[in-house]
Amino acid sequence: MKVTWTYDRGDQRDNHEVELTDPDALEALLREIQQAGEPVVLTIFSDTSDPDDLPPGIQIGLGHPTHAFAVHIADDGGYLNDPTVETPTEGVRFDFGGVPTDYPAEHVQLRPETAIQLAVTYLRTGGEPPRLATIAK
Structure with missing residues (x-):
């Protein structure tokens, strides 16, 4: 699966894209991004042959200390x-595609650890719809 994220660096955008199949490698990457403390949106998706199709995937917002x-x-x-999780x-x-984007409080009702585990489980299951119940608490 592809993982993409972009930071706004003022006069330029810092784009990242990696192809990952190893859930442990994804987890390490996500933990590194969380520890950096720069709120950013990551998109994890499968390639599609049709550029007009929105590929199924998951987006997570990481980098905030508590949400x-x-x-x-x-x-x-x-x-x-x-x-x-308290709202x-x-x-x-969060930086979304290099654009600072406000996410309403009701959408950021996850702990960073939970978002990481949802993404890792999504990769591990080959793109099964993510569910909080599948995450070990």
Whole structure:
């Protein structure tokens, strides 16, 4: 699967794209990004032969110290929220494609660790729809 993310560096965009098949390598990468402390959106998806097709995937927001998000990209997809995580008092800004983007508080109701595990499980299962129940707590 492809993993893409971009940071806004003022006068330029810092684009990243890697192809990963090893869940452990993805986990190490995501932990490194989380520890860097620069909120960014990562998109994890399978290649599609049709450039007009939106490939199924998962987007996660990492880099914030306490909150993250995960959204399943599919016709029946949506944001995954953990009801045990306190909703932040305000939204969180993540760099999405090199554009600082505000995400509403109700969409960032995940812990960074949970978002990492959702992404790793998504890769490990070959793109099965992510579910909070599949994550070991």
